[in-house]
Amino acid sequence: MSSGFGLNGGPSRCFPFWQEVLACYVVNTTSDDDSGKRKCSPVLEDYYECLHHKKEATRVRALQAAYRKAEAAHPRDDAPKAGQIRNLGLLDKSDDTKAVLGK
Numbered sequence: 629m630s631s632g633f634g635l636n637g638g639p640s641r642c643f644p645f646w647q648e649v650l651a652c653y654v655v656n657t658t659s660d661d662d663s664g665k666r667k668c669s670p671v672l673e674d675y676y677e678c679l680h681h682k683k684e685a686t687r688v689r690a691l692q693a694a695y696r697k698a699e700a701a702h703p704r705d706d707a708p709k710a711g712q713i714r715n716l717g718l719l720d721k722s723d724d725t726k727a728v729l730g731k
Contacts, residue, residue: 642678649675 634640652671656664677683 642675645671645675645678 634643648671649668652668653665656667658664
């Protein structure tokens, strides 16, 4: 959270990253020279990733796309057909479900 306090009253999950950013700024900048801020860009990037999870979301989308592509390239042989999926046997079984299940 922006206040620095988490939902349970302790420090927020990104507070350690924020402390690293501040420490980097303190070490690399002075009141006269702000050019040291460029050295802090990797630390600042880590802090933003903790807040927004954009890199993580990009990786997840790429993995999901690769998984879907692999599934489409090699379909399952024993996958149920659309006609076989009726009521999934949750309520009383219809004749179709009994025929598919053999019961």
